[in-house]
Amino acid sequence: MPIQFKHLRKAFGPKVVLDDVSIDVNDGECFFVIGGSGVGKSVLIKHLIGLLRPDSGEIWLDGQEVSRLSEADFHPVRKRCAMVFQSSTLFDSMTCEENVALPLRMHRGLSLRDARVEARRRLEQVHMEAFGDRYPAELGDGMRKRVAIARALTLEPRYVLFDEPTTSLDPVSARRVDQMIRELCDRLGVTAIVVSHDLTSIFTIADRIAMLYKGRVRVVGTPEELRRTEDPVVRQFIEGRSEGPYET
Numbered sequence: 001m002p003i004q005f006k007h008l009r010k011a012f013g014p015k016v017v018l019d020d021v022s023i024d025v026n027d028g029e030c031f032f033v034i035g036g037s038g039v040g041k042s043v044l045i046k047h048l049i050g051l052l053r054p055d056s057g058e059i060w061l062d063g064q065e066v067s068r069l070s071e072a073d074f075h076p077v078r079k080r081c082a083m084v085f086q087s088s089t090l091f092d093s094m095t096c097e098e099n100v101a102l103p104l105r106m107h108r109g110l111s112l113r114d115a116r117v118e119a120r121r122r123l124e125q126v127h128m129e130a131f132g133d134r135y136p137a138e139l140g141d142g143m144r145k146r147v148a149i150a151r152a153l154t155l156e157p158r159y160v161l162f163d164e165p166t167t168s169l170d171p172v173s174a175r176r177v178d179q180m181i182r183e184l185c186d187r188l189g190v191t192a193i194v195v196s197h198d199l200t201s202i203f204t205i206a207d208r209i210a211m212l213y214k215g216r217v218r219v220v221g222t223p224e225e226l227r228r229t230e231d232p233v234v235r236q237f238i239e240g241r242s243e244g245p246y247e248t
């Protein structure tokens with residue numbers, strides 16, 4: 001089991017966001033974390049790369065408990081586990097190719113020439129090779145997101161965390177991003193954890209889904225299992241109904 005959250009608890013002041021969350025993610029799977037706004041989905045995945053530390057509980061990554069590592073010891077973890085943030089964090093003053101080449105130069109010590117060749121290859125993987133010379137501001141949100149994903153892949157992470165990758169994208173761009181995430185798992189063997197509200201993504205590309213509710217995991221299962229659930233709270237959420245027992 002490459003990723004395990006065990007009895008994670010995290011509060012901010014008096015506000016308990018994660019009360020007792022345990023989740024196991026399998027190797028190579030595309031695992032979705034869903035739940036209402038503010039339920040703690042982003043908080044959960046930020047723990048994996050040490051952006052937040054739990055109050056109690058454990059986080060295991062490749063057989064290592066990471067939650068209490070020092071900042072320095074987290075560096076190698078972050079190379080294995082990349083995060084693609086909700087808003088793309090590309091540098092506007094650099095072309096797309098330069099953005100993707102940057103980590104290759106900084107972390108892998110590649111020459112400018114080699115980094116550019118490798119960056120073009122990475123852009124091809126996300127079907128963005130025709131836009132290497134363009135600046136992020138010249139592209140739409142969906143394309144910027146794909147370049148950000150290419151950059152996240154440069155250090156060949158085994159795990160990629162996506163925070164709402166399709167939010168604010170038009171439907172066509174959203175489906176392209178979905179397809180890319182699925183390809184990462186199927187072709188490159190990446191394990192993906194995807195935080196999402198997008199019901200289409202969830203039911204098209206997820207292998208399994210965990211729904212957070214009131215600081216705990218309400219349900220974990222395949223899309224088919226979620227569709228068949230009789231839990232009225234889960235049903236209401238996945239059917240997007242305003243009436244029902246779901247409490248915000």
Ligand SMILES: Nc1ncnc2c1ncn2[C@@H]1O[C@H](COP(=O)(O)OP(=O)(O)OP(=O)(O)O)[C@@H](O)[C@H]1O
Nearest residue numbers: 012017035036037038039040041042043044195197
């Ligand atoms: N660094 C922080 N300090 C204080 N409170 C925080 C911090 N980070 C998150 N929170 C709070 O934790 C709660 C959960 O936030 P989180 O961003 O995980 O929500 P989410 O489930 O990802 O929601 P959304 O779908 O709206 O992005 C929110 O109430 C948020 O205000």
